[in-house]
Amino acid sequence: MKSAVVVFPGTNRDKDMVRALEGASGQSPALVWHKHSEIPKVDLIVLPGGFAHGDYLRAGAMAARSPVMREVVARAESGVPVLGVCNGFQALTEAGLLPGALLRNADLRFVCRTVTLRVENTQTLFTGRFAAGETFDTPVAHMDGNYFIDDEGHRRIAGNDQIAFRYADGAAAGPANPNGALDDIAGVFNETKTVLGLMPHPEDATDPLHGGTDGRKLFDGIVEALS
């Protein structure tokens, strides 16, 4: 599987993501700088975590409007799978590739801890390795992860199986839902399930040193689907 990781000024989980992709696919992803308007031909485009442009104005807002995003949107529309993690998820919603928006955490504090996710749809190229209803542990680290969508949108994404992951009871010492997200939503797909965004960081749960390797299933599944 060939992949590309988009790097914005302020991206800071690019290295974590590169390692996870290398681990799963055996190939080094291409790094694409935000000012570039071209992306090499790849099987997967990834927007990693961080604080692109400082998250000033709104998280992901400025990243979503950088030159490279025009190409990301075009590729996504032509069916190339796109994965956005944390800041990448925020940018994908800002760019209109995913429904909803990510608001400030309900308690207004940054949160970094391990949470448990329940896989809500296993019939996608991203989640094929998971069993229906399976839960897994992965860290979160964000200030704006409070997923919001209006009622109509909520019904639509629920009806169309676009909810990818929900926060569930498990690893966390605190409440299962770390940020107040609507309906415990931690990740969503686009209509065709070729674009996935999620707040948690599966890339930081791929090495035994991370305290768990549950995140590998996601990456291994993607590689399997796209190779």
Place this chain on the structure above:
Amino acid sequence: MKARVHVTLKPGVLDPQGKAIEHALDTLGFSGVEEARQGKLIELDLAESDPERARAQVEEMCRKLLANTVIENYAIELEA
């Protein structure tokens, strides 16, 4: 000319900052606050001096960047 943009959350969108302000005001003993909402104020200094063109420009800025219309409304005020 100067433009002032108010970006506010749409009705129905959860406003954690507003809620936190309500709560803090209450804790501080300010009792009569029925609701608090927090939005953004963006002040722009524009080279454009024609009000109509300025407004059109700022409208476009709002749609393209300053507001996320999935969750936010915006209002523009111009000052000479």
Place this chain on the structure above:
Amino acid sequence: MKARVHVTLKPGVLDPQGKAIEHALDTLGFSGVEEARQGKLIELDLAESDPERARAQVEEMCRKLLANTVIENYAIELEA
């Protein structure tokens, strides 16, 4: 009655958000923006209906909570 509070950074205080907005607008091709500053807009629904008492209340809220007077100024508008 309703009150609207504008909280802005004092002149001279670094405004990273404003700078970033300027930069982003420029990248998007909006050329004539000489300066952008970002502040907060806080809207309050007050039980108080007397304008003078309302203003005095909101003044105090600003000093005690809504503005960080180390680096911010505030301005109050009342709406009936």
Place this chain on the structure above:
Amino acid sequence: MTEIIAEITPDIVAEHGLSAEEYQKVLEIMGRVPNLVELGIFSVMWSEHCSYKSSKRWLKTLPTDGAQVIQGPGENAGVVDLGEGLAAIFKIESHNHPSFIEPYQGAATGVGGILRDVFTMGARPVMNLNALRFGAPDHPKTRHLLAGVVAGIGGYGNCVGVPTVAGEVNFHPAYNGNILVNAMTVGLAPTDRIFYAKAVGAGNPVVYVGSKTGRDGIHGATMASAEFGADSEEKRPTVQVGDPFTEKLLIEACLELMATDAIVGIQDMGAAGLTSSSFEMASKGGMGVELELDRVPLREVGMTPYEIMLSESQERMLMVLKPGREAEARAIFEKWDLDFAVIGSLTETGRMVLRWHGGVVADLPIDPLAEAAPEYDRPWEPVEPPAALDEANFPEEGDPLDSLERLLATPDLASRRWIWEQYDHLVMGDTVERPGGDAGVIRIGDGPKGLAATTDCTPRYCLADPKTGGAQAVAEAWRNLNAVGALPLAVTNNLNFGNPEKPQIMGQIVGCVEGMAEACRALGTPVVSGNVSLYNETDGQAILPTPVIGGVGLLPDVALVPGIGFRGEGEEILVIGW
């Protein structure tokens, strides 16, 4: 010489924090009455903050050598050899007064400052730590200060993308009016690419990079050394706002340029900004420097030379490049959307000459000023050992489980999860031991080696017996590193004390430093960097003596980190070294 101000009055001298004798020295060095710009430069260079005038005599007694030490105190940060061509670069620094005035921004810019000290030397920052002291939990200001400081540390470190892996927090009424915010950064660099602040080579360009200069924190350096009074909240505009996004860009741009061989010397603009950075770089290289202040990137119109030289705007660096490398460097900084300006050059005159609007606005000798920086052997009184406590005065303890519960609920022992969950402690993907254990641990590169770090101090011990307290802080850091399986290598320290002009306070400093030195010698962990914060008093009330130790150690294999949790039922519990 362009006229800056007509007359330097005794009031103006006093406002600049210079004593009558110190001003006399200024006159001798200058051979004339200084103008305001020059006076401002003397003032910041001779402030406690920059000159360590009260503590220098005692800092010299600390052990700073060892086979592992590549660079001890005196540079932006200390450097320790990790073997296999890698070095750890680290330092701790205080941002106490600014954090009391504006907790979020004060703490945030404290993190920004210590990060710059470390990446200035060529290191990629890999761990942040902090040591915090607040007033009584029920004091009306404590909640606000704690929440603001923690949010500020997180707000900056999380955005920059450096994991905050450990720290400590204590509460005591002695900090009610004077909290402590000490931030530490540990970075990694190849041993053959370490950068120093020494400027050499007449004619070499002096380059300014980073953010623009505004009227931030003018007089901040002198404020940080002045005792607090009731009016201190009036000194507010001296607080600076941090821009972690720009810092992140600055890290990446500097490291990119450092991968070439274009840099001769580099120094961050910390307290006293352009003044201390240019001054120190020239002084270390025995050079003179000429700056064209018109070329300094400015954020505001109408800034004066005085303001430009004393501004403490954040996220700025000063470099000396090899001749002809300007274009290459400029391309890197412009790629990262940062300001880049050649603002002057090195000379052989040994003088600092500042030009502005076609005239000379300051002209002063560098070495005499640096050498004549005041150094005081302040009178001190040994601290009387406290009377022994009589066991008979303590009530019989009841049920041990009850006592345990009560202990765990005290603010000084309670879980710090609420704090460290607000810090991104996982970014970079190398965190092995998260906060909550004895020391933070990260993996170095692809492993198996790891690096451990901790911050420690028990102020009440230091109050009761400074020497033992100083030694204990080192020993505790040592044990915390040991407990995660690391071999302690070296320490950095942050000496937080009250007003050194009081002999009792000076006695605490002397005692703590003595104990610290003795323990460092005994344990083979030299002091490679540090920071001193004095005058931590409010209305004459000093804080507890708080000499914080930041320790760094090396692990042969991160897979062997024991971790703090009991692993399973039936396992034996041992107590060692009782």
